[in-house]
């Protein structure tokens with residue numbers, strides 16, 4: 708009994724030529740996909756929206772990062788305003804702040820959701836984070852209204 712079931716399951720001999728052909732093409736597609744994945748062409752890890760590796764290297768080599776951060780210590784409003792104006796002009800942020808989405812790295816945000824209490828900001832965040840290129844913090848950081856004194860390093 709059990710043996711005949713196996714025979715039915717794996718017996719492709721009675722399939723029509725059309726079915727065999729579709730199985731054959733499915734196998735080809737699967738093997739091609741596996742081949743590309745094994746060669747690293749299907750990297751599923753999140754990628755940076757903008758590649759700023761060279762900028763980051765420049766910051767590290769020149770040691771200007773502290774100066775740039777210092778400029779933003781002056782006012783959080785100017786910090787946000789500059790970022791938003793850069794984005795509305797269709798440019799990447801101009802101050803070398805990375806907006807990569809790599810796992811495990813600490814980056815400044817590319818976008819900030821600001822809203823009144825009960826304004827639905829959580830819902831907006833949850834919708835945005837569905838996108839694979841969006842990485843969002845779990846809890847609200849409240850940097851600008853509560854923890855600004857802790858500085859940008861804490862924020863990052």
Ligand SMILES: Nc1ncnc2c1ncn2[C@@H]1O[C@H](COP(=O)(O)OS(=O)(=O)O)[C@@H](OP(=O)(O)O)[C@H]1O
Pocket residue numbers: 822823824825826827828829830
């Ligand atoms: N699309 C839409 N339409 C109407 N209402 C909505 C929508 N999205 C979120 N919500 C409601 O917004 C409330 C949560 O807002 P917040 O995420 O800003 O809350 S919080 O202040 O950060 O706690 C919360 O309201 P309450 O359920 O009364 O607390 C949500 O139900």
